[in-house]
Amino acid sequence: MKRKYLNTNTKLALLCSALFLMFASTAFGLHYDGKCRSCHTPHNALASEVPLWGRADAVMPAPYVQYTSNTINATMGDPNGISKLCMGCHYKSTGYGLGQDMRNDHPVSFTYDAALAAADGRLWDPETTPSGIGGSVGDGTIAQDMLRGVDHNQLECVSCHEPHDKYGYGRGTGYSDDPAGGDGLAYLVKLNDAGQLCKTCHRK
Amino acid sequence: MNAIKKYITSGLVIAMSLIAINVAFAADAKHVFYPSDVKNPRIQFLTAINGEGFFSNGSSFGNRFPGYNPDSQREKAPFGQTYGLASTQDELFICDVTKQQVMIFNFKTSTISKFGVNLSKPVSIAIDKDGTRYIVDLGNMKISVYDAQNKFVRTMADVQGWYPVAAALLNDSLYVVDSKNHQVVVMNKNSGAVTKRIGQPGEAIGEFAAPTAITVSDQGLIYVSNTHNGRVDVIDGNGKFVDKYGDSPNVAAGSFARPKGIALDKENRLYVVDNSFENVQIFNDKKQFLMPFGEIGNVKAGLNLPMTILVDYDNAKYFSKYVAPGHEVEYIILVASQTGANKINVFGFLKQ
Numbered sequence: 001m002k003r004k005y006l007n008t009n010t011k012l013a014l015l016c017s018a019l020f021l022m023f024a025s026t027a028f029g030l031h032y033d034g035k036c037r038s039c040h041t042p043h044n045a046l047a048s049e050v051p052l053w054g055r056a057d058a059v060m061p062a063p064y065v066q067y068t069s070n071t072i073n074a075t076m077g078d079p080n081g082i083s084k085l086c087m088g089c090h091y092k093s094t095g096y097g098l099g100q101d102m103r104n105d106h107p108v109s110f111t112y113d114a115a116l117a118a119a120d121g122r123l124w125d126p127e128t129t130p131s132g133i134g135g136s137v138g139d140g141t142i143a144q145d146m147l148r149g150v151d152h153n154q155l156e157c158v159s160c161h162e163p164h165d166k167y168g169y170g171r172g173t174g175y176s177d178d179p180a181g182g183d184g185l186a187y188l189v190k191l192n193d194a195g196q197l198c199k200t201c202h203r204k
Numbered sequence: 205m206n207a208i209k210k211y212i213t214s215g216l217v218i219a220m221s222l223i224a225i226n227v228a229f230a231a232d233a234k235h236v237f238y239p240s241d242v243k244n245p246r247i248q249f250l251t252a253i254n255g256e257g258f259f260s261n262g263s264s265f266g267n268r269f270p271g272y273n274p275d276s277q278r279e280k281a282p283f284g285q286t287y288g289l290a291s292t293q294d295e296l297f298i299c300d301v302t303k304q305q306v307m308i309f310n311f312k313t314s315t316i317s318k319f320g321v322n323l324s325k326p327v328s329i330a331i332d333k334d335g336t337r338y339i340v341d342l343g344n345m346k347i348s349v350y351d352a353q354n355k356f357v358r359t360m361a362d363v364q365g366w367y368p369v370a371a372a373l374l375n376d377s378l379y380v381v382d383s384k385n386h387q388v389v390v391m392n393k394n395s396g397a398v399t400k401r402i403g404q405p406g407e408a409i410g411e412f413a414a415p416t417a418i419t420v421s422d423q424g425l426i427y428v429s430n431t432h433n434g435r436v437d438v439i440d441g442n443g444k445f446v447d448k449y450g451d452s453p454n455v456a457a458g459s460f461a462r463p464k465g466i467a468l469d470k471e472n473r474l475y476v477v478d479n480s481f482e483n484v485q486i487f488n489d490k491k492q493f494l495m496p497f498g499e500i501g502n503v504k505a506g507l508n509l510p511m512t513i514l515v516d517y518d519n520a521k522y523f524s525k526y527v528a529p530g531h532e533v534e535y536i537i538l539v540a541s542q543t544g545a546n547k548i549n550v551f552g553f554l555k556q
Contacts, residue, residue, distance in 0.1 A: 038432055041453045041461040041480065049458030051495040052488070053246050054239035061457040061496075064481040068500045084509055087542070088462055088479050089414075 256281035288328035360396030402443030508544025
């Protein structure tokens with residue numbers, strides 16, 4: 001039961017580099033309140049407490065693992081860790097969007113590989129098709145740039161959304177209860193004016 | 205010869221799969237205790253409530269296997285997305301956000317009823333001593349009030365605009381958590397008039413960041429789950445800060461990353477659901493960390509994006525059949541998850 005995707009240990013090493021932080025806060029549009037800690041929970045600030053209940057000689061408990069997924073029993077539709085992170089805030093009841101629009105209910109947390117593409121017939125092979133996202137991190141294949149997990153074959157929320165708004169498309173049209181939002185593209189990884197985003201993976 | 209071979213092979217396969225099934229059931233029949241490493245555990249996982257089949261034995265497999273375990277039933281009328289929970293004597297109230305209704309499970313009569321007209325997203329429910337039900341409807345951004353017979357009475361709202369996600373009652377007031385304006389709105393429970401606003405956005409004492417849950421102690425103190433500040437704040441009825449559990453978001457045991465639902469037992473033990481660790485942590489009235497509980501994933505006691513929690517003394521007796529031999533349950537603890545196989549997990553607090 002290891003957290004596979006958002007490995008905060010390594011990511012935090014990055015986070016803690018002051019240089020990166022300075023860069024991040026100027027170069028990124030800030031999703032949510034701009035506080036990194038809303039998504040990247042600090043790890044090393046506090047020591048774990050020993051639970052009073054339990055064995056007296058129990059070793060110090062390890063820090064908790066966040067948004068774990070149980071892939072052994074997972075069925076299609078069970079969100080994996082990285083999508084669970086998003087759904088902690090973006091859920092029907094928690095608010096912040098995610099509504100009726102089909103575009104927003106795209107299935108996540110399932111395997112998209114060459115075999116699925118072959119079986120489906122209407123999908124591009126993610127292992128050979130370029131993502132077309134562009135830029136230094138977006139010049140690889142769909143699998144490399146858009147899919148996650150140890151095998152880079154899981155479709156997740158972040159396949160289409162970049163939570164730091166690295167690509168600068170801003171908030172989407174669905175965000176209506178804030179005058180500042182409303183004309184962007186929901187922190188997408190690429191434009192979708194003519195369905196380019198969809199066509200990256202869907203042949204038709 | 206070939207036919208015989210086939211016969212033997214399939215016999216073997218059947219025998220082996222029977223063994224496999226038995227092993228699976230044996231594993232399934234094992235009780236889940238917390239802590240798991242001591243002689244006198246405090247909490248036992250009892251069962252999961254996944255929908256309307258809870259009373260009806262609505263299993264699509266039937267009840268005919270040796271070692272059959274009711275936990276393995278497939279739910280015929282599953283819940284949509286379960287959120288707010290409340291209970292009275294014999295009755296459990298469950299808000300289903302996607303089915304836009306409140307369901308009442310009556311354990312005495314083993315029946316299920318539903319109520320709520322024009323509810324959009326019922327996320328939370330608070331029940332007064334006289335049985336009046338206050339339903340927080342996030343979709344309509346209103347409190348819908350129903351009487352003890354489930355008859356609609358009126359709606360109440362904050363005219364300034366709000367984002368109500370949870371509510372609790374204290375004396376004549378309804379304390380409503382407004383998660384987008386980062387405050388607690390206090391209104392007269394009869395007139396709906398706003399009498400006070402507690403808190404403002406921020407990280408300091410007296411400030412909230414996307415609070416999500418609220419509960420009131422027998423002593424009249426109000427506990428608020430200050431979600432994005434990674435703590436639970438205690439305030440008095442006037443909104444004055446009294447105390448806090450946790451400090452800032454952290455993954456260390458005894459801290460919170462994304463605290464959501466909270467509940468108190470009669471000894472003022474505080475239960476805090478963490479949506480990100482997918483567990484529940486318990487603290488005593490001296491704020492000492494007692495233990496965490498809950499599993500991860502689609503297993504027994506598995507919590508998947510858990511959101512709300514309820515401590516229920518009234519209906520514990522109806523779950524005695526799930527309690528391990530040699531143990532007795534003082535109260536039950538219900539935890540509602542947003543996804544996964546187990547929608548509402550029921551745990552029992554064991555008498556020591």
